[in-house]
Amino acid sequence: MPEQPRSPIPLEESIETGSAPHGATGLDPIPAVAQAIAIEAAPVHHGKRKLGIGAWISIVWLAAITGSAILAPILPIAPVDARYPEIVRKGPGTAGHILGGDSIGHDLFSRLIWGARNSLTVGVCAVGIGFLVGGLLGLLAGYHRGRFETVVVAILDILLSFPALVLALSLSIFLRGRVILGVQMTGLMTVILALGIIAIPAIARIARASTLTWSQREFVLAARAQGAKNRRIVFREVLPNVLPAMLSFACLAVAVVIVAEAALSIIGAGIGPDKATWGNIINDGRGDLTTGEAPHIVFCASAVIFLTVMSLNYLGDTIRQRFDVRESAI
Amino acid sequence: MRMIVTKLIQLVVVLLVVSFLSFMLINLLPGDPAEVIIPFGTPQARAQLRHDIGTDKPLPQQYAHWLNNVLHGNLGQDYQTHQQASTIIKQALPKSLQLLFYAEVLALLIAIPLGVFSAYRAGSVADRIANLTVFGLLSVPDFILLFLLTYYLGVKNRVFPVIYPTNTSGVSGWFKAWFLPAASLAAGQLAVYMRLLRTDMIATLQEDYITMAKSKGLTNGRILWRHALRPSSFSLLTATGLSVGALIGGAFIVEVIYSIPGMGLTLFNAISQRQYVLLQACVLVIAVGYVLINFVVDILYSVLDPRIRHARAAA
């Protein structure tokens, strides 16, 4: 709450009222001294803290899932489209097929790894697009202010006033099969672009807010006073400070996009019905879950999504906390 | 008063833009809207359609015409089924609202006591367990939770229906019918609300006026609920408003999975059957609803916090 600035009172008057004025340096020794001890007695935060076990589990899981997704073609797993009639709806622990098979006899384990390939590609690329466009917009809007900022913020607000998944679905339907910049949109590209566009406003907002605070810092003013060019200030002074907050947000954003991709797949607007994605595996297994015949198909895919999302959330949280500590230690 | 007028003007502007974008949805489609809307129609039917939706006129005129219709409750007619979009939405919207309401109430009913308690006992074992659980909930997508709940409470133990029953009887039937989708939607919200409230409450409990309340000799319960909850609930309120948007997205997929004939399923069907007029109507209704809810939250915000109310009145 804003406190009214207190008006200076002539000293004589203050003596008549029975108390000495205080506060201004040199007049009264006590507050100055108090200030010193207050600083000294404040609990000391150490910026460097070891990563907790949760963070390590997250890192290991993400590394494993990313690694196997990249190496899927050379891993000794069943080919992505191979079908084994003998394992249809068989549960985990079937000989030679560790997680069993899905409703049409795909090896579930192999399907999940190939699914990771698609799901992670969508997650990383869509967030990449979001950052490239949204981050730049937010950075420039936060730094340059003025009319440019007003327009950008207005557009963002409007975009944010549509529910994201509805917008993603509409986009994914309208983009599918069209030729954009001379490229025929495949299912994968459609989903990436749709989700990337959805990610833009949220990322731009965060980038703008973060830029706003940093561009008022002394070192930015100093750089400006030294006659540095705007472009240099934005990319050399502001951006490196905005990035940590953005990195934390990126983790969360990838998690959200992975879930959104699965959601699109489940309602039939994903990268293609026959493709291996986590969402498709769940969608294909839905029937077997409600009949109670083979719930493991949905459960395994759900577990993989859950662990990935949880790891990304946890990591994002950890990064944010570290970032906060650095902030509050100043 | 001036604050409300300014807000209202902003609201009208945003609504105009949102409606324009919804209107443009059909025009953004590749190719001739008439062909998109009636993929298999005769040339006469298309000509009739072009005249009906006015694509033979300039765009602003088309928009004005469309907006006028919308304001009179005419959201257009589907050219395949010849159903009025407004009729369909009138049936679907209450279903979605029930789901949202159920989910929000469920989330708040659990999140508020949990958040208050966690803040009160911050750092205790119970608080840590609550936090961990809630962090886990935050990472479960609603559709996955719906699958899990359906399997355990619907398939293995037949407590709740595995799919939305078309007719329910009585109040308990209503609660049962909606429970699984509402609970899956509520879980994520609950986690967000609980964390927000806990953080704010911990900060509030360190305020001087809490020590003051304590020095009056009030019980902890009274201090928590009467003195600490309201000043701690502003972020919660904002989040509740904003999350309605997130819930609409979540409700969308939950409705599709659970076959609830609400806005989500209608939208889904409209897309898959290429009923673009209906699609446009759905998007318009959802977006307008979203904007209106945010507006209400903004107003409510100032009612809850007298400081904002008076600051704005003074400004």
Added chain:
Amino acid sequence: MSPSLRRHQKRPVDAGDRFPSQPLDAPLLEVENVKTSFRTERGLVRAVDGVSFSLERGKTLGVVGESGSGKTVLSRSIMGLLPKKNVVREGRICFEGKEIGDASSATMRQLWGTQMAMVFQDPMTSLNPVLKIGRQINESLLYHLDISRNYANELSLALLSSVGIPEPERRLKEYPHQLSGGMRQRVMIAIAIACGPKLLFADEPTTALDVTVQAQILDLLQDQQRERYMAMILVTHDLGVVAGRADDIAVMYAGRIVEKAPTSVLFHEMRHPYTEALVRSIPKLANPSHTRLDMIVGRPPDLVNPPTGCKFSPRCPYVQERCRTEEPPLLDADAPGHSFRCWYPVGTPEGRAALERNRAEGHLAAAVTTVASDTNGASGNAPAAGDAAPTTEGV
């Protein structure tokens, strides 16, 4: 939920349930060797380190010291308002002959409001911003006394007028932010005295206020205290505040009382160099304008690793070898009720000799310095809120 959360019903106070009253001639409050420390990452902060005093009914004790001297912690320790976590507390606190030092919150709750109450430093942050004034006053009335809402409202109205708030009916329906700082502090006093406590703590009640209203608030406190025969502990960093108002004054430094005396004795026969320094830093009307004010150099001691010997020795102009190694006990002075902690007391031959020695050696010439001050007050000697950062302007 814990049982304490569930207990919610009104607690009517009947004669038996009330805290038993003691004979009126016994001291209201006796404090013996109270120690309060906080566990921090750096170690144990000894905020209060062995404080003893007693307070008669209807009397006022002024507790004076720099921020960080432990005066606020002392008052909160006595009232039992400190959090349980990371706080270590020892010593005996007797209220009306009953030991309350390690009483549970449930026991203390019977005392809070009805037997002892506190006026906090900053009325802006100590009143709940989202509750109406009336609600905040009649809340404790309704809670502690078995009265109807209407009667509680009437009492609130009467309380507001008695603390000098004009248009009390209107104020009852307003929120704290709609009131000025002085008004808020009046409201706070009304809340504190609502249930007729026997002991009132006033924790820097005027620090956050404009200088012009400070005296009014202090006068109000004094009037109410006399009218209701309350004992009061007036905590302040400003000797000027307690000068005409306290019966006794205790000067605190580094968590202990370094000098304690009846007010007039303290001002005329001070024995401790720290008291002397505090008295010198009060501006006096008799001095011509632009007189240099004395200030105490150095900073208060680190309460985690306090200096050995006398805690004031690093900043003391009288300091001798003995002071650095051996801590002086609380010694009795000539006047009754006057005691101090010093080996080389001010105003004694030993003290004068010590000062002369230091002057001669010259190494403490800097210990007592003066700084220029603009006594016309034109250059921003605005009082800062509480112990907030001192402004850099002024010198």
